[in-house]
Amino acid sequence: MAYITGLRRDRSEWTPKFVKSIDSEKCIGCGRCMKICAHGVLAPKEVDEEDSAKMFASVSNAENCIGCEACGRTCKKKAFAFEPLMA
Ligand code: SF4
Ligand code: SF4
Structure with a gap:
């Protein structure tokens, strides 16, 4: 299964969620x-x-998400769910 990947500055790949x-x-x-x-x-x-x-917080512009997961890391209640996208 292949997911959409991004590139770091050193050009190595990472998988946005x-x-x-x-x-x-x-x-x-x-x-x-x-x-x-x-x-x-x-x-x-x-x-x-x-x-x-x-x-409460809601996802209002999902299409703008870059998959960085910063929101999930800052949430003390662990309310977020993430997923990679199929390529
Ligand atoms: S902070 Fe969360 S909602 Fe915003 S771009 Fe990153 S993963 Fe997407
Ligand atoms: S950080 Fe977590 S608890 Fe706070 S508004 Fe966002 S989802 Fe809700």
Whole structure:
């Protein structure tokens, strides 16, 4: 199975893992992932619950993701799932 790969500066290959989903059960809406993503992929989303509204992160521009996984590394709740893409 061949996946899309990128090149490092020394021209060696690496395999990007693109953001697949964010688990809204785990997300606490801290916003760390949205601040760290330099590609505008993530956005806050508000969901109305019975007595209050909850804010959490959502994938709003998946097509802009470069697969760096920085968002997942900054998430203390381990709410992210990633996947490589087939070439
Ligand atoms: S860093 Fe994790 S917990 Fe914080 S908003 Fe992003 S997904 Fe939610
Ligand atoms: S993997 Fe990188 S580019 Fe993609 S959403 Fe996370 S921080 Fe942004």
